[in-house]
Structure formats: structure tokens, C-alpha cells
Amino acid sequence: GQNIDQPTEMTATEGAIVQINCTYQTSGFNGLFWYQQHAGEAPTFLSYNVLDGLEEKGRFSSFLSRSKGYSYLLLKELQMKDSASYLCAVRPPGSGGYNKLIFGAGTRLAVHP
Amino acid sequence: EAQVTQNPRYLITVTGKKLTVTCSQNMNHEYMSWYRQDPGLGLRQIYYSMNVEVTDKGDVPEGYKVSRKEKRNFPLILESPSPNQTSLYFCASSFTVADTQYFGPGTRLTVL
Numbered sequence: 367g368q369n370i371d372q373p374t375e376m377t378a379t380e381g382a383i384v385q386i387n388c389t390y391q392t393s394g395f396n397g398l399f400w401y402q403q404h405a406g407e408a409p410t411f412l413s414y415n416v417l418d419g420l421e422e423k424g425r426f427s428s429f430l431s432r433s434k435g436y437s438y439l440l441l442k443e444l445q446m447k448d449s450a451s452y453l454c455a456v457r458p459p460g461s462g463g464y465n466k467l468i469f470g471a472g473t474r475l476a477v478h479p
Numbered sequence: 480e481a482q483v484t485q486n487p488r489y490l491i492t493v494t495g496k497k498l499t500v501t502c503s504q505n506m507n508h509e510y511m512s513w514y515r516q517d518p519g520l521g522l523r524q525i526y527y528s529m530n531v532e533v534t535d536k537g538d539v540p541e542g543y544k545v546s547r548k549e550k551r552n553f554p555l556i557l558e559s560p561s562p563n564q565t566s567l568y569f570c571a572s573s574f575t576v577a578d579t580q581y582f583g584p585g586t587r588l589t590v591l
Contacts, residue, residue: 370521399579408483408569408582409522453521466537467580469514469522 370470372454377476378444386439386452386473394459399467400428400439401453409453412439441475449477481506483583485570491589492560500555500586502570510573511553512537512580513545515566522569528553529576560590 369391378384390398397416401409413421415430415437427440439452451472458468483504492498504511512527514537524537528547542564544556553572557564567587571580 397577406585408584410582411579414579455522466524466527467512467522468538471519471521 370454370456370468372452372470372473374471375474375476377478378441380444380446380477380479382444383440383442384444384475386441386454386475388437388439388454388470390435390437390454390456390470392435392456392458392468395432395435396457396459398428398430398437398457399455400426400437401455403451403453403472405450412452444477446477446479449475451475481581483570483572483581485568485583485586487586488584489587491591493591494561495559498557498560498588500557500568500570500588502553502555502583503551504553504570504572504581505551506572506574506581507550508572508574508581509550510576510578510580511547512571513543513553513555514569514571515539515564516569516585517566525555525568560588562590564588565590 371389399414400412403409413428420429425442430437451474453472454470455467486501509530513525514522516522523539525543526545528534569585570583573580
């Protein structure tokens with residue numbers, strides 16, 4: 367089966383760095399996505415990892431370790447507008463699984479002054 | 480402007496009254512998908528479509544139907560809605576199944 371775990375809530379200070387972890391237990395792996403979702407709005411794409419290592423994109427970076435079933439999203443120089451939910455999603459293996467995304471419940475991040 | 484649109488954005492209905500939520504994309508995407516989002520459960524896939532006339536079940540298809548007669552449209556049909564289908568629904572599309580999905584603005588459905 368598939369199971370994706372993320373912390374439910376996190377808080378951080380404006381200007382700081384925060385790391386949001388995601389662990390997954392799936393019978394295989396075909397890639398991991400991070401999405402940002404502001405309250406009441408649609409998820410928007412942040413990053414995609416399929417190989418081990420760090421992918422950097424501006425203030426946001428995402429790391430993947432396939433052997434550990436682990437990813438994190440790193441947000442630097444936090445801004446108030448970064449207050450949102452961050453969703454980790456895994457594409458399971460197999461021809462049927464490749465057509466799907468399995469989402470975690472999301473991590474709600476609150477950035478305060 | 481490239482976008483995924485959904486209608487209606489908000490809907491309150493009663494048990495058993497058939498309804499359709501429309502989804503349309505103007506990006507010529509082949510892959511389209513429907514999700515529902517419930518507190519504490521995250522996004523769960525209902526149905527997806529690889530291309531015109533090709534649809535398949537996601538993880539929570541019970542009580543829903545879909546069709547894909549044209550590439551741009553992927554309506555979600557609730558033949559006999561029940562209160563446990565009260566949820567926030569998102570449509571998404573991508574060029575292929577391997578690409579990033581773009582989400583519509585969401586439809587908040589309440590079934591009384």
C-alpha cells in the first residue's frame with residue numbers, strides 16, 4: 367500500500383528558514399512532487415524530484431532520498447505570503463500507478479512577524 | 480491565459496438530486512483528473528483520463544461518473560449525491576501523465 371506522512375502544522379518566523387519533511391512508504395517509486403496551497407485556493411506546483419539529491423529553485427529547495435523514503439522542502443528567507451499548506455505527493459510504481467498521484471494530508475505553515 | 484476552469488464554484492444541493500461539475504482546460508492537455516479534498520485526508524483521486532474516450536478509476540470512484548468526449552472537457556457527474564460527498568473538488572490537467580498537473584480553482588459542494 368501507500369502511506370505518506372507529513373507534520374500537520376508548523377510555525378516559523380519571517381526571514382527564517384523552515385524545513386518540511388515528508389516520508390513515504392510505497393511499494394515503489396516514480397517521482398515526488400511538492401505543491402503549495404493557500405487557504406481556499408488551488409494547489410500550485412513547487413518542485414519535482416525523481417532522483418536522489420537537492421533541487422533548488424529560488425527560495426525553495428526540495429531534497430529526495432529514495433533509499434530512505436524521505437523528502438523535505440526547504441523554504442528560505444520566509445515571507446508572510448509563504449503561510450500556506452504544503453502538500454507532498456508521490457507517484458506510485460507500475461503502469462497503473464504511474465497514472466496517479468498519492469497526496470499526503472499536507473503541512474499547514476504559519477509565518478509570523 | 481492558460482487555465483483550468485470549473486463550474487460551479489459553490490453548490491448546495493440535496494440528497495439524490497443529480498448534478499454535474501464541469502471542468503475545462505485550454506492548454507491542449509491530454510491528461511485530466513478529478514480529486515476531492517477533505518480535512519485531514521488530503522487530496523484523493525476520484526477518476527482520471529489519459530485522453531479522449533479513455534478514463535479510469537482513481538482511489539475513491541464510488542458514487543461518481545466521468546466522461547471525456549472532447550479533449551478540453553472532463554465533467555464529473557454525481558448521479559445520486561449523498562452527504563458523504565460533501566467536499567472540495569479539484570480538477571487538474573497536464574500534457575501527459577508524467578508532467579506537472581495544473582489545478583482548477585475548486586468546487587465546494589455541500590449535499591444536505
